[in-house]
Amino acid sequence: MQALLSWECFLFLWVSRMKSLKVNGVERQFAPDVMPGTLSALLEMLGVGPATVVAEVDGRIVRRDEFHQTQIKDGQQIELIKLMGGG
């Protein structure tokens, strides 16, 4: 019993250290040491390629040339949007 509580306690502490971002509607968890610090780092981590990507961070539009200087924080909502074929 003692051991189980400790494990739960450990799990709670571990989960509570995790950072999260909601990217394109999906919640994503990041351990603190891999949590991307900027939009550029997030795109690199996700492998997002197209040159026409634009972002919204908590509803604020961010151009691609501003990605590297745009800090991202735990709990933010991020939309990554691109141009694609359409009529």
Add this chain to the structure above:
Amino acid sequence: MDKLTIAGRTFDSRLLVGTGKFSSPQVMAQALVASGAQIVTVALRRVDIDNPADDTLREIDRDRYLLLPNTSGARDAEEAVRLSRLARAATGIEWVKLEVTPDPYYLLPCPVETLKAAEILVKDGFVVLPYINADPILAKRLQDVGTATVMPLGSPIGSNQGLKTRVSLEIIIEQSSVPVVVDAGLGLPSHVAEAMEIGADAVLVNTAIATAADPVEMAAAFKLAVEAGRKAYEAGPRAPTRNAEASSPLTGFLRDS
């Protein structure tokens, strides 16, 4: 063929082409060349995080074509304005094809939300090309708020039905002081020729080219039809008459009475 001018920019081609539904980026690029188009529409969507490197537009030469982002998927003015601002941030240009289509079955544009969005976007510095039903009153209201064109539909998007709205299109063309771009439902070169013959300034085609068995040949056929229709309009077509009018002389017949 005289040139098309929209918001101070001049174009040799009067055929706008959409970039959706092509089987591959390469086929799309070849079809765009064959169409002679200088304005191509694109959409904005979320990046697919499971396929994040996908870039269907990589073959589009941005020096050759003016990208015209649309607001497809917007169900009201607020969504359309948001998409327009994202498109501007993505492309660096301020042109937008405004589409507000709350009804997913017929994809008919909402006149109320379209007018509301157009007012906001024009004030925000956008060059607005609104997709509308063929409603002459709405077309006038939009031109009055400062849209660069009006884009009335021939029939529902992607339906290939042709100019079902011809009577209303003729009224819009007669009354409009901005270019009239007939958009949607144009399934055959003969449909676009008809639109150009009645005086449309340009047409927009996507599905009919992209989903043809040979999109490149079909793009070439649409190019010819747009040019033929425009030339016919410029040449001054005669109105239909109820009775026959003989083409050959009515004298000198080989009979005595």
